[in-house]
Amino acid sequence: MRTQVAIIGAGPAGLLLSQLLHRQGIDSVVLESRDRAYVERRQRAGMLEQNTTDVLRDTGVGGRLDREGLVHHGLELRFGGAGHRVPITDLTGRTVTIYAQTEIVKDLVERRLADGGDVRFEAEVLAVDPAAPSVTFRQDGTEHVLECDYIAGCDGFHGVSRPAVPDVRTFSREYPFAWLGILADVPPSTDELIYAHHERGFALHSLRSPKVSRLYLQVAPDEDLGAWSDARIWDELAARFATGDGWELREGPITDRAITPMRSFVAEPMRHDRLFLAGDAAHIVPPTGAKGLNLAVADVTVLAEALTERYASGSETLLDGYSERCLRRVWRAEHFSYWMTTLLHTDPGATPFEHRLQRSHLDYVVSSQAAMTSLAENYAGLPLK
Incomplete structure (x- = not known):
């Protein structure tokens, strides 16, 4: 088996990356260890930055989001028996939207399958080779080797992708x-x-x-x-x-x-050879700042842009800068999430x-x-x- 980009994990990051690549004419195969029903009912955060909603719309999966998403222009900080509104749109010109991650996944799965995408559920990844890029997986009791040009590890904190990065540096706080x-x-x-x-x-x-x-x-x-x-x-x-x-x-x-x-967690670098980490495979933030899903979307948006340049021109300049570019945003989000957490929780x-x-x-x-x-x-x- 062969594809251009092997994607491990059918969460929002992996599915969105596959859709972004598809729109640029780049083939991919998505491998997910769980079944479709499990993936579509996983409960996760649902606060979307405007960047995220813009990307989803541009990718062709914004229809239900626009109909059912709850657009917010502010939030309230409440303490000392009183509320204090933070007028987000007035201060920034931007909005946030409440739309459950389960619904994003359903929208992306439906879109990928409708477009003929190769999304393989109940496909357990056994090994990742970042150098001679390939992914070994088991499906229906049979082992397969998927050869590729690049691998995207979008398989979460407990996935197999991050352990395939040698000498990875990790930073964490419980x-x-x-x-x-x-x-x-x-x-x-x-x-x-x-x-x-x-x-x-x-x-x-x-x-x-x-x-x-x-x-x-x-x-x-x-x-x-x-x-x-x-x-x-x-x-x-x-x-x-x-x-x-x-x-x-x-x-x-x-x-x-x-x-x-x-917890807060960051793994550096987010790339080794032909393997690229994205989303929870590379970083975790406490949910107070609502940054986890949005960081994952930012990662794969950057990665899709870099892969598009590679296949269009042969240049790997953006791929070489992927980790550094993503980590700048990751550490900003880590600090904001830490700040919100320590500001509002009672230690x-x-x-x-x-x-x-x-x-x-x-x-x-x-x-x-x-x-x-x-x-x-x-x-x-x-x-x-």
């Missing part, structure tokens, strides 16, 4: 808290996301659709999910979102719940002095246009170029 996230069949209590800082811990009110809410609570990393009844979850959310103006949190049936650990090990500094910083952010603009620029997404 946080002393996690998120308990829920989906609830109840209309959202807010039109824009609420990021709440409270002495009992952080809380986030997000939206999935006009009828479904997505909410999060800061908990301990070793929290027992079974100890959280529906009533306890709603009571804790209400306490952390409480304001002095009578704002009320709507409650409804909880349909899904999970605990997500918080169980912090001293009273540090708690007062944190509150002072929050007061500054919502009272300074310069500080608010910096938050808005990073949240809405810096330009790709």
Whole structure:
């Protein structure tokens, strides 16, 4: 078997890269270890920067996004019993959109298959050879070797691609808290996301659709999910979102719940020989800044541009600069995500002095246009170029 680009992983990064290459006449094969149903129901973040929505539209998969996505022009920081709006569009001229990652994956799978794309589910990758580029995989009990010009490792944090990069340098930070996230069949209590800082811990009110809410609570990393009844979850959310103006949190049936650990992680370089890492295979951010999916889209957009130049002109200049270019954006997003996380969460090990500094910083952010603009620029997404 042979193709021009072998893509490992059928998440948003791998599928989008395949679609971007297809539109430039470049062949690819996408290999995914899970079945299609599993891939299309994986719950992940759903806040899209304008860069991301622009790329999806340009790639031909923006129809349902435009019909069903919830466009936001601001967000709220809530602390001390009061809310403070950050007017993102007024400050940056950009918007953010709420659209579930599961729906992005469904849209991309449908588009790739409709265009005759080769997306192979239940294809377990066994080995990656970055030098004489090839991928060995098993499907239906038979081993195959897929030869190619280049390999894109879009297979996530636990995938096989990153271990194939020798002497990779890693940088990481574990946080002393996690998120308990829920989906609830109840209309959202807010039109824009609420990021709440409270002495009992952080809380986030997000939206999935006009009828479904997505909410999060800061908990301990070793929290027992079974100890959280529906009533306890709603009571804790209400306490952390409480304001002095009578704002009320709507409650409804909880349909899904999970605990997500918080970590920052970067692997350098993002390229070895003919293997290129993208998305979670190369970096992880805490979800506070909503950068994970958007970084993955930025990575594959840069990679698709570089591969297009290579096949059009023979030049590998952009391919040679892939890792450095992506890592500049990655480290900016890592810092912003770290900043948002430490600004809003309650550190169980912090001293009273540090708690007062944190509150002072929050007061500054919502009272300074310069500080608010910096938050808005990073949240809405810096330009790709």
